[in-house]
Amino acid sequence: MNAAVRSVLLVWLVLMISTAASTWxxxxxxxxxxxxxxxxxxxxxxxxxxxxxxxMELRGAPRxxxxxxxxxxxxxxxxxxxFYLL
Known part of the structure; x- marks a missing residue:
């Protein structure tokens, strides 16, 4: 598995875990x-x-x-x- 696939897989895993944390x-x-x-x-x-x-490839976009x-x-x-806290 190359570095790009590993990176996408890691980000996807973080997104799934954070979704589970915020919903459960x-x-x-x-x-x-x-x-x-x-x-x-x-x-x-x-x-x-x-x-x-x-x-959305923003990391490769200009600063x-x-x-x-x-x-x-x-x-x-x-x-x-x-607005929620007010």
């Missing part, structure tokens, strides 16, 4: 709902970043496009979390 683990009654919601939003932001960099993608993810996640 954070739905347990032992956690505070506010903490769970913020954690799920942060996990979603990490997942979006992984998809953009690895599957301004990479920064624009990262700023967009941070702004979107931050806005949703801020």
């Amino acid at each position: 683990w954070f739905t347990q009654p032992m956690f505070d709902p506010v903490v769970c919601t913020v954690a799920v939003m942060l996990i979603a932001a990490v997942k979006v970043t992984l998809v953009m960099t690895h599957f 301004p496009w990479q920064l624009a993608g990262l700023i967009w993810v941070l702004a979107a996640a931050g806005t949703v979390i801020a």
Whole structure:
């Protein structure tokens, strides 16, 4: 297995584990709902970043496009979390 296939497989595995964590683990009654919601939003932001960099080939794009993608993810996640917490 070459390095590119290994990289895609690792990213896919991280995405699947984070999906399982955010849908199963954070739905347990032992956690505070506010903490769970913020954690799920942060996990979603990490997942979006992984998809953009690895599957949408943003890591090979020019630096301004990479920064624009990262700023967009941070702004979107931050806005949703801020509105939720207000």
